[in-house]
Amino acid sequence: MSETQAGEPVDYIAETRANYDALGFPPYQWVESSGTPPWSPAEVPLHEAKIALLASGGIYRRGQRAFHYKDDASYRVIDTSVPSEDLRISHFAYDLTDAREDPGVVFPVDSLRSLIDEGSLGSIAPEAFTFMGGIYSARKVREELAPALVERVVDQRPDIALLVPV
Amino acid sequence: MTSALSITRSVGAPRAAFVDFPLGHTTGKKNEPEMQKRLIKSALAAFHELREPGGIKILDERWSDDATWRKDPMRGGASSADAPEGDFRTPRLDTPQYQLPSDQIEAEAQHRQGGCGSCVGAE
Numbered sequence: 257m258s259e260t261q262a263g264e265p266v267d268y269i270a271e272t273r274a275n276y277d278a279l280g281f282p283p284y285q286w287v288e289s290s291g292t293p294p295w296s297p298a299e300v301p302l303h304e305a306k307i308a309l310l311a312s313g314g315i316y317r318r319g320q321r322a323f324h325y326k327d328d329a330s331y332r333v334i335d336t337s338v339p340s341e342d343l344r345i346s347h348f349a350y351d352l353t354d355a356r357e358d359p360g361v362v363f364p365v366d367s368l369r370s371l372i373d374e375g376s377l378g379s380i381a382p383e384a385f386t387f388m389g390g391i392y393s394a395r396k397v398r399e400e401l402a403p404a405l406v407e408r409v410v411d412q413r414p415d416i417a418l419l420v421p422v
Numbered sequence: 423m424t425s426a427l428s429i430t431r432s433v434g435a436p437r438a439a440f441v442d443f444p445l446g447h448t449t450g451k452k453n454e455p456e457m458q459k460r461l462i463k464s465a466l467a468a469f470h471e472l473r474e475p476g477g478i479k480i481l482d483e484r485w486s487d488d489a490t491w492r493k494d495p496m497r498g499g500a501s502s503a504d505a506p507e508g509d510f511r512t513p514r515l516d517t518p519q520y521q522l523p524s525d526q527i528e529a530e531a532q533h534r535q536g537g538c539g540s541c542v543g544a545e
Binding site: 262263265266267268269270271286287288289290291292293294295296298301302305307313316317318319320321322323324325326327328329330331332333334344345346348349350351352354355356357358360361362363364366367368370371376377401404416418419420421422 | 423424425426427428429432433434435436440442444445446447448449450451452453455458459461462463465466467469470475476487488489492495512513514515516517518519520521522525526528529532533538539540541542543544
């Protein structure tokens with residue numbers, strides 16, 4: 257982090273707790289993992305690596321169904337050659353203004369293609385996967401959405417995967 | 423990549439790159455393709471730089487020179503004076519929330535013949 261940027265990183269866990277408390281709701285249960293995170297070493301150099309892209313900012317493509325705002329655990333398959341003018345955003349929990357004007361702020365497919373063009377990244381998997389974060393049921397994500405996404409991603413045999421949450 | 427450090431620490435991602443921007447800008451500022459590319463490039467370098475599970479690389483990009491946006495980060499750094507008080511959340515509607523009315527017409531036309539195959543769990 258630049259030393260000249262004022263202030264400390266926002267603590268969203270504390271902020272959400274305070275918001276819920278002020279509204280009289282029971283505390284939100286954040287996912288807390290214990291133990292050491294899983295790990296696979298990155299073995300392929302970036303300029304040869306095939307990358308998979310997953311994003312939870314509520315991105316869909318023209319012609320696809322938008323997300324709904326009540327524990328929507330569905331996902332969309334988006335061709336990574338998609339023109340950015342065909343990308344749309346629906347999400348209940350963040351200000352969508354900038355993302356709708358420039359989807360690159362939450363779905364960096366143009367940046368990845370540009371890195372491939374300049375030779376610093378190998379390639380991108382043909383399909384990206386998008387969903388809408390803010391799914392209140394951690395169980396639904398753990399038992400249904402995440403395993404389905406893992407299977408789809410592994411099918412494309414990427415070397416690395418980039419997750420872009422909002 | 424993440425712009426919510428506390429949440430990423432809590433879930434225990436294998437490796438992460440943190441960008442200290444308001445929510446809704448995980449991969450950069452709008453209409454700044456060079457900055458977006460720089461951020462991604464620096465984040466991807468973390469695949470090889472981070473060597474321990476749970477490592478988080480702090481990306482060296484600034485949102486602005488002052489901390490005003492931190493007062494209301496969930497509204498994308500909008501001025502707090504413009505923000506409504508009380509419950510900030512959008513109603514939890516269970517029907518698709520299209521960006522444009524024309525999106526709904528196109529999607530319904532595509533799905534009328536059966537599933538499109540790319541809206542998994544939403545057919």
